[in-house]
Amino acid sequence: MSTITNFSQAINAYQAASKAVSSLAQSSMQSTSSAAPASAQPSFSDLVGGALMQAKTGAYKAEAISTQGLLGKADITDVITAVSNAELSLNTVVSIRDRMINAYQDIIKMPI
Numbered sequence: 001m002s003t004i005t006n007f008s009q010a011i012n013a014y015q016a017a018s019k020a021v022s023s024l025a026q027s028s029m030q031s032t033s034s035a036a037p038a039s040a041q042p043s044f045s046d047l048v049g050g051a052l053m054q055a056k057t058g059a060y061k062a063e064a065i066s067t068q069g070l071l072g073k074a075d076i077t078d079v080i081t082a083v084s085n086a087e088l089s090l091n092t093v094v095s096i097r098d099r100m101i102n103a104y105q106d107i108i109k110m111p112i
Helices: 001-034 044-070 075-109
Strands: none
Touching: 044 075
């Protein structure tokens, strides 16, 4: 019985931390977007940062839905969909990272 209680407490703590991180991320995104003029195009760093935030949010959502699935509160289809979306986001971020590293290495190899 204590194992179930500890597991439930761990789930509740994780969900609270996830909500805190999400609200912090949203507030930082809002402060960044409110500082830029409405007609300005987003910078490259904003685009990369947004992609990273989406990947992180997808991973948190997949973990939360997986936890709900373990507890029997979520449908297996929802769990598989969330995990697949998180995996796709992670693969995209890794691909972008690899291309950025390759571009940096190409720049370094250029003669002066």
